[in-house]
Amino acid sequence: MISMCAILTGCYADEITEERFDKEYRLKKPVLLKFRNGAKDWTDPEKWTLKSLKSTYGQWMLYSGSSLEVVRRGGNGYLGSSFEEYVDGMMAEGQDDKKEPPYVFDRSFYNDTDLSDTLNLPSFLSVDNNLEDSLFFLGSTGTGISFHNHADAWNAVIFGCKRWFLYNIDQNPPGGVSPGYGQLDWYHNLYPNLTKKEKPTECIQEPGEILYLPEGVYHGTINIGDTIAIGIQKKEAVTDAMKYIYEESSLREKGETTVIDRMELMFKVLDMYPESAEINLRLGSLNQEINQMESAESYLEKAVQIDPYFVMALLTLAEVKAKLEKKDEAETLMKKVIKLNPNVWDGYAKYGTFLKENERFKDAAEVFRQGIKVEPYQKAFYFYLKEMEEKLGNKEAARRVNQQLRRLEQMEAQEELREKRD
Structure with a gap:
């Protein structure tokens, strides 16, 4: 598990063997990998410049979106544009760090290009397209992604910088996961109010650095300057908690099972992490689905007790209160949500x-x-x-x-x- 120190320190990739990586980092803790010659040690940066990409792929379709909505949509951009349109239009909007323009978060672009041929990665970061998804990231200052977690992954920056905010799976980010706060909203409005215990582990990922993220670690990012990066993410979970979470999400999407089956999976995760605000929210929502409003209220109140900033737990609790004819309490909670995050x-x-x-x-x-x-x-x-x-x-x-x-x-x-x- 991560030691919740303030800053995540890095180390040089050439000092890490595959054996050491498996022993110290894989599925255990994040590591920021540095390279003696920056990105030149693992790719050809000239092929990744905006000028080069625009020249080669100018008319290719890209998908972008806001930090909040991309996570809400399962890690998929939703605003379509050509590469050229994005760079000349939407990307140019990012002039300050208080306005969030659309961010390219595209799961198809990288694999469809020849850019993978430029990679020469350390062996412990090998890529298997059958087992992993690839993501292409492009954005200006202020773009980024809201808090979420998933299976094992790494993220490599070729140009620009990323500021990372990390939490263990057993410590949900204050404010909750999507849909709650856009990452800039979180940083400007909630982050300054956090206690030392509530604050995340952080790092600034410089050009040429690769950040490894173990399965289950919650993370959010804000880009600093025009940033070009790629990410590789395992398709399947391997730890018990994330297996249960993935399975519950899959069952929900397919709609081929009962709510009780999904609840049983969440109970298993709650046994591991009883102070997880997110899992209490999920159980509250599942009880709401089967009209067990008193039980729903109990789980949701626990989620809000754990995290008073948790927007979606507050909103779901308000819905349950309304159904229990506690209308004044429901309205107070809804007003609180809008005050906490008007965006x-x-x-x-x-x-x-x-x-x-x-x-x-x-x-x-x-x-x-x-x-x-x-x-x-x-x-x-x-x-x-x-x-x-x-x-x-x-x-x-x-x-x-x-x-x-x-x-x-x-x-x-x-x-x-x-x-x-x-």
Whole structure:
């Protein structure tokens, strides 16, 4: 397990044998690998410059997104653009560290290129495409990825720098995992309030360095300068806890099993990590699915007790409180979420729906308007705002909202056509 010191120190890769790596680091603790000649020791940096990539792959499709939404979507970018469009447009937006432009987080681009032919990695970082996924990262200052964890992985920076924030699997990041905080929101609004015990292990990954991340370690990143990097991640978990978590997620996606089967897997993880806010949230949500609201409330209150900043635990607890007819408590929790993080659209969606169901149409309309400002591409906000305006007798306002909804649907249709052409 990681020693929760403030700074993760590095060591030179040529001082680590495969035997030493397996004994000291693999599945045990992260290590920042340095190279005597930087990236030249393991690749050809000239083929990775923005100029070179743009010249060779300028019309290739890339997928990018915000640090929060990429994690929400299972580690997949969702905004399609050509390489050239991204570099000349979206990437150019990143001028300061308080604004988060879209970040390329693409699972296909690297494997489809010839860039893998430039790699000459240490033997203990060998790549097997049958067992591992590859990821291509590209972004400017302020881009990054929100907290998440997964199977064994390593991340290599060719140009730019990454600031890493790391937590053990048994210490969830304050604020929780996605969807909770964009990484810049977390850094500017929550990080300064953390106690020494709550703060993460950190490091700055310089050009040419490779960071190894053991399975289960929670991590979030913020890029410093224009950054180009790749990541390799195991497809399957090998530790018991992550096996159970992967299996529960797979069963949920397939929808081919009962909630009880999924709960049994989470109970096994909870036995290992009883103070895991995330696992308590999962069990609370599973109890909510089978309408066991008192049990759901208990697990969710434990999650919030462990982590008072945990946005999704607070929101889910609010939903459960509402179903238990504890409406005042539910509304207080929803307002707290929006105050904690006004940039997460889930808070407006849940609170607006709560107000709508309680026939507070004017208040609901205002909350849905706020939600649109935060997430202008979320169609549900327009649909419900239109409904609220109609309830209030505001026909002209309802018509304008409906126009916005149709434009959004047209944009989505055009994007689908473009993806099919490409």
